[in-house]
Amino acid sequence: MKLFLQIVGLFALLLCVTLATLSLKHRGADGPSLLFPGGKLVSGELHQGADPDWSFTDQVGTIELETSNPVSSRRIFVMESGGKIYVGSAYMRSMLGRLWKDWAFDVEETGARNAVARIEGVRYERELVRVNDPKIVEGVARKSAMKYAGGATPEAVAQIMKQVADGDTWLFELAPRSR
């Protein structure tokens, strides 16, 4: 029994060391890692002028998204729908989600909506706008299911739409900055 507890204790210690080490390692870095947030997105050309045809993001698995209060960045899925691009934040009603997806709470609570998206090495200055309109959500859900859930079956689309309607998933448009 003592040995079992010692092994459990060792695993718990290594988990704590992992979280602390990787969090410190990536804090302030030019972009996030797979899981841990990074700092300000510095490298890469800053896009100027009109928005591109966002359909190219259909071939992009994840983008890097920097939010402004506090300045931090993370990897995130991206969905194009109707010529606009969207990002989502899931697990918003769970405790793990509260810890893991703190950026979305920060955006909603502080109103600091300015963001920078780095997509294939190019930075785009955007504004995060929460989306709840079912017509928009349906298009985004369809694209999300197609890209990330193995196909846009009616069941998959309906499930994503329900998650958004229930507040389990928050959806944001990466809109052009208004100022």
Added chain:
Amino acid sequence: MSTSTYIKVCAGSAVVWALGLLFVSPFAQAVEGLLLLFLSTNAR
């Protein structure tokens, strides 16, 4: 395992683990992948 031996094992393991995460990128990426798998499976 005696308490003093256990503490030494913990300290040594923690140092080696942290250095691996800091300086061996494939190791850090593998550990992050496992954490991500855990979170995406259990965050409900």
